[in-house]
Amino acid sequence: MRIGDLAIDVPVLLAPMAAVTDLPFRTVCEEFGVGLTITEFLSAHALSIGDPKTCGKLTASLDGRRFGVQIFGREPAAMEAAARLAVAIGASLVDINMGCPAKRVVAGECGSALMREPAIAQELVRAVVAAVPPSVPVTVKHRAGWTQDHRNAPEFACAMVEAGAKMITVHGRTRTQGFSGKSDPDIIRQVRDALPAHIPLVGNGDVIDVAGYVRLREQTGCDAVMIGRGALGNPWLFARLREVTAGRPDPGPPGLVERLAVFRRHVDLIEALKRGPRMLHEVRKSCAWYARGLYGCNALRLRVWDAPDVAAARALVEDYFAQLIERQRRLGLAPESERGDMDREFAGDEAA
Ligand SMILES: Cc1cc2nc3c(=O)[nH]c(=O)nc-3n(C[C@H](O)[C@H](O)[C@H](O)COP(=O)(O)O)c2cc1C
Structure with a gap:
């Protein structure tokens, strides 16, 4: 899979997860062959003012391995500053969070709240694209929509690409669902159908095993799969998927x-x-x-x-x-x- 100029060998990504995808866990997943890891979401505002706790979470992967940094916010200047900090530590990709459902995040009109304001979301993408070198793709992760009656993921994804995003990740739940119910593969397929063919789409939600990976790719046509909760204490899943996606036999679960x-x-x-x-x-x-x-x-x-x-x-x-x-x-x-x-x-x- 190619994200702009960035080639990813294994079409499987570790989902950004706050208080989970720290450097030790990312390292373990990388050692098991995940295609790319991304930091947890980091407040652009906090990074831009040098907040020590947030800056401490801005960590490069070990041994020169490639990684992405995820940021969130709604002030273009802070987003630009945060993106530059990510590039300064060697990030290969800057992802913008437009999917977080947490109250404290949407109260600040960030995260999934941006799905209700595509024009502002586009402004943020343009600001971040302008702040980073052309070799560093800017990507967006969002949900199916705000509510069941407002599932605008296909139009929203296209708007983000028009503003310069080079890859879209869709978690097939709405903001109001939080983590309840099921992630809907159909909305992910609709986004794939709507996006230009050269823009990779990453499907996300509820994949916990090899069969789930294969199913999501078949059902949606997505180019890669992002896995979060299914990887907790189960980094072997990435080694199994690396083998399966290369056409080799599944080595099976660990003893x-x-x-x-x-x-x-x-x-x-x-x-x-x-x-x-x-x-x-x-x-x-x-x-x-x-x-x-x-x-x-x-x-x-x-x-x-x-x-x-x-x-x-x-x-x-x-x-x-x-x-x-x-x-x-x-x-x-x-x-x-x-x-x-x-x-x-x-x-x-x-x-x-
Ligand atoms: C503990 C936890 C923290 C999360 N933190 C983030 C985050 O920082 N950024 C983000 O985009 N999504 C975050 N998510 C959402 C995941 O990236 C992913 O979209 C969601 O868990 C669905 O994928 P899964 O079913 O494979 O876990 C978080 C999820 C969990 C469970």
Whole structure:
């Protein structure tokens, strides 16, 4: 897939997620072969005035890997300044958030609120395009529309492209849906039909496995798929999709040993890259992610939440996986198991 002059080998993107797609998590996903990662949305205003917390989240991917930065706002001058900061740290792409449904964001007439004001949204795209070098594509991520009765994604996407956007991502829910209901592939298909052929469309919403990826591409004709929640504690999905999209066999889900190894890698990255009291919080979150869907995961999560420090949290997870691996051996279960299968296999056991 090409976004302007930028070539993306694997047509799978990690969705920007606030408080999730930090540098450690992006790194893990990149190591598993995701096509591109994007920072969480960053307030253009906060970046432009040098707010330390927001500037701390403006992070380049490691080892020179390409990455995108997502910004939000509605003041052209702040958006320009933020986009320049993104380029200064080496961003390959600047994405503008026009999909966030959060009250505090739409109260400021930013995020998905911009879908009700296409002319202002276009002004922002033009300002950001003018602020960055031509080699850095400006892209827009938005929703199906504001409400069920106002699903203007096809016209809105075309207006953003007319203003200079080089790629559109559509999450097939409306703002009023928030995260309820289902993402609608039909609106994504309508956007694909409306956009010029050379503009890539990224479909987003509810993809959690290889079958979901294939289905969304077939149903909508989208050029790539963006995955958010389905990647939490499941970065293997990107390795599986890299293989499948290259026409090779699906390597399947990870076994427990591999799951534990990636947990260790993720926590090593958190320890190396994060500072302060948030570090323990981040480690606790990742403990829960990598155990999600496995036998006894809820009990582990509660114990980890009480762990006084990172070493204690790590020890709990090591012990948990050691017991799980031993149990799997004792019960003669297959080493490779989908999470759903694992749930079913252990359902009776858990209840006992
Ligand atoms: C915790 C969380 C934080 C999110 N933060 C952002 C964000 O910063 N920028 C953005 O464009 N979308 C954000 N989203 C929306 C996701 O990028 C994505 O559009 C949505 O989750 C649907 O995709 P999924 O079903 O694959 O998760 C967030 C979603 C979640 C769950």
